[in-house]
Amino acid sequence: MSIDDTAVAALAARAAADALVPLRSSGLTGRPLGDAGDAAGQRAIVAVLAAERPDDVVFSEEAVDDARRLSAGRVWIVDPLDGTREYGNPERSDWAVHVALWADGDLVAAAVALPALGQVHVTDPAPPLPPRPDGPVRIAVSRTRPPAEAQAVAAALGGELVPLGSAGYKTLAVVRGEADAYVHSGGMYQWDSAAPVAVARAAGLVTCRLDGSPLVYNRPDPSLPDLVVTRPELADRVLAAVRSAR
Ligand SMILES: Nc1ncnc2c1ncn2[C@@H]1O[C@H](COP(=O)(O)O)[C@@H](OP(=O)(O)O)[C@H]1O
Numbered sequence: 142m143s144i145d146d147t148a149v150a151a152l153a154a155r156a157a158a159d160a161l162v163p164l165r166s167s168g169l170t171g172r173p174l175g176d177a178g179d180a181a182g183q184r185a186i187v188a189v190l191a192a193e194r195p196d197d198v199v200f201s202e203e204a205v206d207d208a209r210r211l212s213a214g215r216v217w218i219v220d221p222l223d224g225t226r227e228y229g230n231p232e233r234s235d236w237a238v239h240v241a242l243w244a245d246g247d248l249v250a251a252a253v254a255l256p257a258l259g260q261v262h263v264t265d266p267a268p269p270l271p272p273r274p275d276g277p278v279r280i281a282v283s284r285t286r287p288p289a290e291a292q293a294v295a296a297a298l299g300g301e302l303v304p305l306g307s308a309g310y311k312t313l314a315v316v317r318g319e320a321d322a323y324v325h326s327g328g329m330y331q332w333d334s335a336a337p338v339a340v341a342r343a344a345g346l347v348t349c350r351l352d353g354s355p356l357v358y359n360r361p362d363p364s365l366p367d368l369v370v371t372r373p374e375l376a377d378r379v380l381a382a383v384r385s386a387r
């Protein structure tokens with residue numbers, strides 16, 4: 142193999158970003174733009190993975206679930222366009238491309254592109270976690286589906302909610318130091334969190350389910366409905382606040 146798995150993830154994420162950015166100037170908006178973006182991102186990622194890792198299975202939001210993933214040793218978990226709603230609004234930059242590799246039980250390499258910012262974040266080299274600025278704790282939440290648990294965390298920590306689109310963008314907001322934690326519940330799929338969680342772990346953040354149990358990928362059920370991503374120094378307080386809210 143000429144390039145390593147992290148480089149393959151980054152290549153695929155960048156290829157999707159390169160397809161998604163110009164599509165936003167095509168005249169399409171809203172849902173039709175989101176649909177076109179989902180398809181273009183999927184095509185770009187599959188082309189890179191087929192060329193670089195033809196023997197691996199791909200598990201994507203935008204493809205039929207391939208049952209071979211349950212007996213495979215290497216599975217790419219992909220969301221070609223996370224934050225489809227925000228992508229369809231040309232004013233917004235909170236959308237992302239997710240490419241993760243699961244191998245033999247765990248996430249081992251990943252890239253998350255934030256195309257509107259011209260950024261690609263990877264697991265190796267691990268992103269440096271900037272120091273937390275003074276001020277209230279900032280909890281990233283879904284713009285459209287902010288969970289009650291996040292409100293409880295904000296209240297317990299004297300913090301504030303930061304509504305944003307895209308699980309990848311929100312997770313990377315914590316990695317990039319623009320938020321201190323991300324709390325989600327109520328529904329989500331493995332592809333929404335796999336690559337962002339891998340990058341967050343590499344950066345030294347704590348990632349888990351709302352009950353504190355590990356996030357496990359490539360399970361048969363695509364659903365993985367809740368998660369917490371937090372700076373390590375806040376993890377105990379965030380998880381305690383979630384527990385008392387439930
Ligand atoms: N309750 C829910 N059920 C299913 N998917 C959800 C969900 N809440 C969020 N998601 C998915 O998680 C991603 C981030 O959501 P949000 O922007 O609200 O934080 C979106 O992915 P897609 O944009 O890939 O569909 C969204 O569809």
Ligand SMILES: [Mg+2]
Pocket residue numbers: 202220222223224332333
């Ligand atoms: Mg998604």
